[in-house]
Amino acid sequence: MKNQLKINTRMKSFFTLLLCLTIAPAMAFNGDTKDPKQDTVIIELNNNSKIVIVTKSRADLATLENYDINQMIKDLNAQLSDSVEYMEISEGKAYVNEDDEIEMKDWKINEDEVRIKLGGVEVDVDPDEMDDWDEDDWSERKKVTYEAERADRTTHHFNIDLGMNNWLEDGNFPDANNAPYSVKPFGSWYVGLNSVNRTWVGGPLFLEWGMGISWYNWKLEDADYIIQEGADRVEFNATPPEISGQKSKLTASYINATVVPMFDFSRGRQKITSIESGGLKIKKYSRKGFRFGVGGYAGYRIGSHTKFKFKEDGGKEKDKERDNFFLENFRYGLRAQVGWKGVELFATYDLNEVFSSGRGPLNGDGENAALNAITFGITL
Template sequence: MKNQLKIYSDMKSLVTMALLACMLPVASFANNDPKLDQDTVIIELNNNSKIVIVTKSKEDLATLENYDINQMIRDLNAQLTDSVEYMEIKDGKAYVNEDDEVELKDWKINDDEIRIKLGGVEVDVDPDKVDDWDEDDWSERKKVTYEAERVDRTTHHFNIDIGLNNWLEDGEFPDANNAPYSVKPFGSWYVGLNSTNRTWVGGPLFLEWGMGISWYNWKLEDADYVIQEGSERIEFNALPANISGQKSKLTASYINATVVPMFDFSRGRRKITSIESGGFRIKKYSRKGFRFGVGGYAGYRIGSHTKLVFKENGGKRDKDKEKDNFFLENFRYGLRAQVGWKGVELFATYDLNEVFSPNRGPLNADGQNAGLNAITFGITL
């Protein structure tokens, strides 16, 4: 390999360089060239090739530990061709693209910079550069698309679950019996905000785990019923004749912990599109291949309320909102299934315990306690 790797920029530790030398088959440090001063580190390989690291001062070596030297060597070995005679890395990590050009693909975040990551989109902002940015800079933006083959042991991201809620009674939806507690399928929204970690276990097996907050919204099919807390149980009572219901719903919020083993047959490989302009960098991550998993979750109720929107005697719309526990079970636990294909991720959850406390749910047509279990399905952003 006749290529030379020169790293100009902040370097952090001679110790890392020494470790690299120990891992190479034959490596020695020499400085016999009079043209090179004491701030030059030379690694001579056993095939008459060498790696040269030039720094402006010894203090610059202090940041060498910021760099993954082993990964650089692996990437260079896999991507460099005989047509590439020189490569310069000025910041972060660089790789050779199809045109034998060096493209910056990783942006080191300093203390005063901001990183926002939501789902498959990451935005990095450098406030010092943003002040000088204008719309003309966007026309000169840099766009790079590449595949990330390397799998980190654990990655972290935020995502949003958006879905529809309902509940099952003995495995059936209550509207099959025209029950007053039947839920309107569209409009009963579920929203979850999740902080998720993804840990690679081995092969195609990953473990997704984390914490989040979710909101159940059960919107009644018949808005002429009001949800009220009775003396012994939750009640779904008909409104007086002079009141016309427009919307009637029950909302409950929970803080949750989730663990889902995932089989990812692309083994974590992702397609990454990076756009850089001035102090902005936008990176979009798209997963590859098929993946699925089934796991569990547990949650604790942190709030609940009912909302009734109505008209009295045909007058103006009015609303009534009441906060209470409504005999809701404080704890929830159940199963979560996830399935994805490339950039699409679907989920479904089912509470194994009932929504309301034992024998505190509504009465069914037979006068028995209706055991209702929450069910949700939707998409993850």
């Protein structure tokens, strides 16, 4: 909805308030109405003041019951001064009554402000105004709540995946057989930093695609095993009795490309809560409704290392080694996402093995263990 308020104060004795609330699309407001008289209501307040309401149809007038006209006038009067000859607010402000809170949409950032956006939270700071800000100002904060429709065909955002890693051997977790390469889920963290585009295809169908960097961390269940690169394969070797293992893990980082078709039954609608106090503005974006999707990804390894923390002769030691450990350079697999309102969960499964073919660790039968990475967690 586009709203435009104009005030002309060229003559001190004359005050005309022109309030144009356009319910129609922008083209209709710019002169595409067939008969302006049919779409215009003029309210004479006194000899010098009037309100003009322009709508697309008579039925649209009913929606004005949801707007706080008094608050519009108060805000405009607060901004006027004797030196003002002409003022136009055309960034799209809307005032909607909702639990005694005033909704203000589409506030615009100034050139000297700093904007930080992470996941569903956006923070804007005006350094000039923050110089005089104190905690008492927070008690006078203005809270804003409203819903926003999907506006653009493609939108961009940045998110963080936080999860836990493990690997599967023939569909089972290795700890079922007490294998030396069994992974301890808590502490085997997965972190992904993603730049994501969201393109509306049609109806509830969206396409999420982008690039990112991720880190696998596989922390061994038994820290008395050390991960080493052998002559032909990666090895998980027991430490000597005089060494007490504290932590043993393998870390690998990848650069990835991801494409996930998503069915979003709220069709991109978002609930936006904004809090403003002085030079500080905080916006929180929460998606509406249920959504899910399944897609694919591919990645290339850009680094890997092992870390082994242990005690020897009463002292703490740490050994860190960088090598490839027969890790497969390419990875590819499936990614599933499911969300409900502000909660977004994900799971990934590598279709190819973590280690190069025939280069993985030996299992209890002395055969190569084919391990596939699996991850699940939450997206911020």
